[in-house]
Amino acid sequence: HGGFSLRRPDKLFDIENKAAAFSRAGTEPEIVASFEAVVEDWCTRTERLLAETDSGRGSEEDAGPETELEYWRNRMAKFNSITEQLKGRECKVVLGVLTAAKSKMIKRWKLLDNSITDANNEAKDNVKYLSTLDKHVEPLSTGTP
Numbered sequence: 001h002g003g004f005s006l007r008r009p010d011k012l013f014d015i016e017n018k019a020a021a022f023s024r025a026g027t028e029p030e031i032v033a034s035f036e037a038v039v040e041d042w043c044t045r046t047e048r049l050l051a052e053t054d055s056g057r058g059s060e061e062d063a064g065p066e067t068e069l070e071y072w073r074n075r076m077a078k079f080n081s082i083t084e085q086l087k088g089r090e091c092k093v094v095l096g097v098l099t100a101a102k103s104k105m106i107k108r109w110k111l112l113d114n115s116i117t118d119a120n121n122e123a124k125d126n127v128k129y130l131s132t133l134d135k136h137v138e139p140l141s142t143g144t145p
Helices: 019-025 027-049 065-086 089-100 102-141
Strands: none
Touching: 019 089, 027 065, 027 089, 027 102, 065 089, 065 102, 089 102
């Protein structure tokens, strides 16, 4: 619930998850161009996700701590989803080849990767804080004062 999918490469060109294979593949313009297009898409979609702040938070009169907690849980799920996908073989191959090719796209991606980590940590911290707070606020909203 609330996941986020990174675009998968059209094909992996049978590249092993090893530095030597990355270096060989990094000299092939077709492979580099294909992987740069994939990372360009990752960057665009991730920038959009990072810019997404208040949408979905709910500004209704009855919005309260539960709404805020749900917002941060969804945001945390999206960033956790990205982080898990980046640990996969396909993403490692794409990033490894572009690093070996010294692609300019890697610099942009690394900045975004740091932003993803920061946003994920912020979401985790907020979920932890709001969950603790919710334990004390919940009786107030369900009971009579």
